[in-house]
Structures are given as C-alpha cells and as structure tokens.
Amino acid sequence: MTAKKKILVVEDNEDNREIFVFRLQQLGFEVLVAANGKEAIETASQTKPDLIFMDLRMPVMDGWEATKALRQTEWGKDLPVVAVTAHALEEDKRKALNAGCNDFIPKPVDYALIRSAIQKLVRS
Amino acid sequence: MAYQLLNQNPTLFVVTMIEKANILIVDDEMGPRESLKMILKPYFNVYTAERGGQAIEILGQARIDLVTLDLKMPGLPGTKVLEKIKERDPDIEAIIITGYGSMDTAIEGLRLGAFDYISKPFDVNHILALVRRALERRNARVKLKQIKTEFLANVSHELRTPLSVVIGFVSILLDQLIGKLTAEQQKALEKVYKNSGELLELVDNVLCLTSLSSGDLPLFEREFDVGLMVKEAAERYQKSLAEKGIAFSIQAPAGGIRVVSDLPKVSRIFQNLLHNAIKFTAKGQVSVKMHRSVNRGVVDLEIVDTGIGIHRDKIEGMFQPFQQMDGSMQREFSGMGLGLTVARRLTDFLGGTLEIRSLPDIGTHVLLSIPYRVAAQKDGASDPRYQSRAS
Numbered sequence: 145m146t147a148k149k150k151i152l153v154v155e156d157n158e159d160n161r162e163i164f165v166f167r168l169q170q171l172g173f174e175v176l177v178a179a180n181g182k183e184a185i186e187t188a189s190q191t192k193p194d195l196i197f198m199d200l201r202m203p204v205m206d207g208w209e210a211t212k213a214l215r216q217t218e219w220g221k222d223l224p225v226v227a228v229t230a231h232a233l234e235e236d237k238r239k240a241l242n243a244g245c246n247d248f249i250p251k252p253v254d255y256a257l258i259r260s261a262i263q264k265l266v267r268s
Numbered sequence: 269m270a271y272q273l274l275n276q277n278p279t280l281f282v283v284t285m286i287e288k289a290n291i292l293i294v295d296d297e298m299g300p301r302e303s304l305k306m307i308l309k310p311y312f313n314v315y316t317a318e319r320g321g322q323a324i325e326i327l328g329q330a331r332i333d334l335v336t337l338d339l340k341m342p343g344l345p346g347t348k349v350l351e352k353i354k355e356r357d358p359d360i361e362a363i364i365i366t367g368y369g370s371m372d373t374a375i376e377g378l379r380l381g382a383f384d385y386i387s388k389p390f391d392v393n394h395i396l397a398l399v400r401r402a403l404e405r406r407n408a409r410v411k412l413k414q415i416k417t418e419f420l421a422n423v424s425h426e427l428r429t430p431l432s433v434v435i436g437f438v439s440i441l442l443d444q445l446i447g448k449l450t451a452e453q454q455k456a457l458e459k460v461y462k463n464s465g466e467l468l469e470l471v472d473n474v475l476c477l478t479s480l481s482s483g484d485l486p487l488f489e490r491e492f493d494v495g496l497m498v499k500e501a502a503e504r505y506q507k508s509l510a511e512k513g514i515a516f517s518i519q520a521p522a523g524g525i526r527v528v529s530d531l532p533k534v535s536r537i538f539q540n541l542l543h544n545a546i547k548f549t550a551k552g553q554v555s556v557k558m559h560r561s562v563n564r565g566v567v568d569l570e571i572v573d574t575g576i577g578i579h580r581d582k583i584e585g586m587f588q589p590f591q592q593m594d595g596s597m598q599r600e601f602s603g604m605g606l607g608l609t610v611a612r613r614l615t616d617f618l619g620g621t622l623e624i625r626s627l628p629d630i631g632t633h634v635l636l637s638i639p640y641r642v643a644a645q646k647d648g649a650s651d652p653r654y655q656s657r658a659s
Binding site: 157159160163166167170201236237238241251252253254255256257 | 421437439445
C-alpha cells in the first residue's frame with residue numbers, strides 16, 4: 145500500500161476550508177491547510193504536497209502572488225496548483241492562469257470537479 | 269526616501285507618478301500636423317498619421333488616449349476613422365480639427381462622440397486647454413470603470429462565499445458523511461440544496477448581466493472540449509432530472525469537439541438553456557446534440573425538450589433585454605426572462621446566434637451556434653482583442 149497523497153488546501157474562510165477537508169479526506173487524501181498565501185508557501189516548503197487547491201482572494205498574501213512566488217522556487221515550479229475562485233468574474237481566472245495555476249475550479253466546490261482535477265494533475 | 273522627495277518637491281512627485289498621455293495627430297497636411305506636434309510634444313507622447321488607415325494601425329499598436337483628427341482627408345474619411353476609433357475604445361477622446369469653418373462635418377464629429385472641435389489656424393493655449401480637459405474626462409471614465417469592476421468583484425465574492433458554505437455543508441449532509449439521514453431529513457435538505465443552487469445561479473446571472481451592461485466584460489479564450497463542457501454542466505442537473513423522471517441524453521462525436529472560445533461564457537449560455545429545458549419539461553425527455561460546422565466556423569448545440577413549449581408570438585418577447593434595472597425586471601426574475609436574456613446577450617457578445625422554435629404542449633427546440641477559433645495559440649492572453657482591452 146502506497147503512502148497517502150498529500151493535498152494542501154489554501155482558503156481564508158474557515159467554513160469553506162472545513163468543507164474542502166471533509167471532501168478530500170473522504171477521497172482518501174492526507175489534507176494540510178493554510179489560511180493565506182504566506183502560510184501556504186511556508187507549509188508547502190516544509191511538506192511538499194502533491195497538489196495545492198488555492199483560493200485567490202485572501203488577506204496577507206493572495207493566491208495569485210503565492211502561486212507566482214511558488215513558481216520561482218526549485219521545488220514549487222512544477223507543483224500542480226488549482227485555483228479555487230468564488231467569482232463569476234473571469235478576469236480572476238485569467239490572472240490565475242497567468243500567475244502559473246494549472247487549472248481552476250469554481251466555488252462552491254463541486255465534489256466531481258475536485259476529483260477530476262486531482263486525477264488529471266496527480267500521478268497515482 | 270520617496271516620501272521626503274514628495275514633501276520637498278511636490279511637482280517632481282506628480283511628474284513621476286502620472287504617466288504621460290499618448291496623443292495621436294491625424295492630418296494629411298504636413299503644416300498643421302507638424303505645428304500641432306510642436307505644441308503637444310513638451311507635455312505628451314505624440315504619434316502622427318497622414319491617413320485614416322495609418323491611424324487605425326497605430327491605434328492597434330499603441331495605447332492611445334486622445335486623437336486629434338482632421339475630418340477632410342483623402343482615403344478613409346475622417347468621420348469613418350472616428351467611428352472606428354470609438355468602436356475600438358469609446359473612452360479614447362477625439363478633438364476635431366476643422367479647416368475653412370466647415371461646421372457641418374464638425375457637428376457630425378460631435379455626434380459621433382468627439383470631445384470638441386477647433387478651427388484652423390488654432391491658438392496654442394486654446395488647443396492645450398482642450399486637450400487637457402479631454403484627457404481629464406478620459407481619466408475620470410477609466411477610473412470609474414475600474415471602480416465598477418472592483419465593486420462587482422467584491423459583491424460577487426461577498427454573495428458567493430456564504431452561499432458556497434451553505435451548499436457545501438448541505439451536500440456533505442446529503443452525502444451522509446456526518447450521519448445517517450431519515451427520509452424526511454433527506455427530503456428537506458434536498459429542497460435547501462436545490463434552492464440555494466438556484467439562488468447561486470441567479471446571483472451569477474445578475475452579475476453577468478451587470479458586467480455585460482457596463483461593457484467591461486473581457487473575452488477569455490482557451491481551448492476546451494464542448495462535449496466535456498456539456499457533460500459537466502448536465503451533471504449539475506442530475507438530481508432534478510432524476511426527481512422529475514425525465515430521460516436525458518447527450519449525443520456527441522466520438523473524438524469530442526475541441527475548440528478555442530470563451531469557455532465560462534459558452535458554459536453559462538448552455539447552462540441557462542438547459543436549465544430552462546428541464547424546468548419547463550414535466551415529462552418525456554431532454555436531449556442535447558452537438559456538431560462542428562467547419563464551413564460556418566461554428567459549433568452547433570441543440571437542446572430539444574418535450575416540455576410545455578411556448579407560442580410563436582411570445583418567443584421574441586422572451587429575449588427582450590431590459591434596458592434598465594427598473595421594476596419590470598422583477599417579472600423577468602420570477603419568469604424565464606433572466607436566464608434567456610443572459611444567454612442571448614452572451615451569445616451576441618461572442619458573435620453567435622440563438623434560435624428557438626417551439627410548439628405549445630409539444631416542446632422546444634433551441635439551436636445555439638457559437639463561432640470558434642482553431643487552436644493555434646496557447647491561451648487567451650495572446651489574443652489581440654483581449655490585449656487591447658486589458659492594457
């Protein structure tokens with residue numbers, strides 16, 4: 145039996161974070177959490193997750209900035225990052241792809257979309 | 269350091285903070301063109317064009333804030349040039365330069381959205397004052413647009429965040445991850461789930477319509493599979509389809525249909541159409557067919573239902589976009605107006621067509637045709653249409 149894949153959830157809203165954790169644990173992943181971009185980079189540098197779900201609008205450091213910073217590091221340049229956006233506005237998504245996100249999914253997070261994003265981006 | 273500089277020398281601060289405006293002088297005569305250039309050069313970045321065609325070319329390359337335009341030119345007429353400028357970006361200001369007191373063309377220019385006109389030979393201080401006032405108007409408009417966009421983004425975020433928490437937890441409850449549900453509890457939660465989903469859709473549609481009306485909706489093109497989009501959109505309606513006992517089918521070519529278009533917008537259009545098809549079908553079936561028409565450069569999406577249908581005379585009325593957010597909108601909300609209005613407006617935005625054929629009590633046939641590009645570029649960021657808006 146191989147080790148559980150690690151997924152980092154970056155989300156400032158505590159309730160939304162909890163929903164994410166529920167869903168990912170149900171899918172059998174080890175889940176790490178961070179409340180903003182800065183925490184995300186710290187946690188990711190220590191734990192090297194297999195994939196990051198990154199909220200975009202967050203205090204302290206937003207998701208775009210965090211993804212850009214991640215792409216500058218040796219360990220983070222190829223790490224799959226999926227932007228999670230609460231916006232119907234597409235400008236946010238375009239900016240996310242430009243910042244280096246691999247994909248994006250809308251909020252409220254859809255169980256099926258989470259699963260297919262992971263299947264696409266994480267090698268089993 | 270920068271702060272000290274500001275206190276000691278406020279003028280220097282202003283000069284370094286505000287970017288020089290870009291002005292394009294369009295005049296076929298060398299004399300007025302060069303003298304205007306001399307006047308403006310110390311304060312602005314100046315571009316010049318001798319012909320209308322050349323002016324349009326420069327507009328595509330540089331971010332022009334203001335154009336001075338001689339309306340009497342060989343080749344493309346000045347009024348046509350002005351039309352093209354305003355088409356490209358209505359916030360580009362234009363000052364008409366007229367010779368021989370030709371008032372009628374100057375007035376035509378004003379009608380087309382020019383800021384003002386000035387007659388040759390012009391006074392230096394007069395033209396500088398005009399240019400500065402026009403630029404002030406442009407800056408105020410651009411600023412307002414930014415504020416509007418930012419406001420919409422915040423409203424969207426604030427409305428969707430609590431809603432997504434509601435939907436997220438209800439779906440966790442419904443999937444019985446926290447505990448077993450009785451049949452009654454399950455039924456009640458399904459109603460919460462369905463209604464919060466509808467509220468979310470409504471919020472998205474209102475926001476979408478608002479950004480369409482304010483005219484600052486960007487085009488966002490990327491490659492995607494139409495079949496996959498349809499499948500993902502349909503998944504959201506599995507529950508209501510099952511509840512109603514309606515048969516649902518998707519017919520797609522085996523290899524999928526990969527296109528370059530604006531996925532979020534196409535998906536919203538399709539979702540609104542599918543939503544209506546399901547909402548107004550009590551029994552029978554809803555089916556979706558798709559195919560690519562290479563000749564017409566479009567993807568056709570057909571949505572056929574066996575629902576209540578609608579009388580022919582009423583079809584056009586369903587599309588009537590409301591001109592303003594007044595009381596009449598309320599009727600649209602509760603009825604079927606909003607989703608269809610958004611679908612039609614977004615389809616227009618993408619340059620597509622939307623046709624509805626319907627017979628009362630027999631059903632409705634919707635044909636959506638969306639133009640697509642062939643996948644040549646990697647993503648929407650390199651689309652020139654996009655760049656001209658984003659800059």
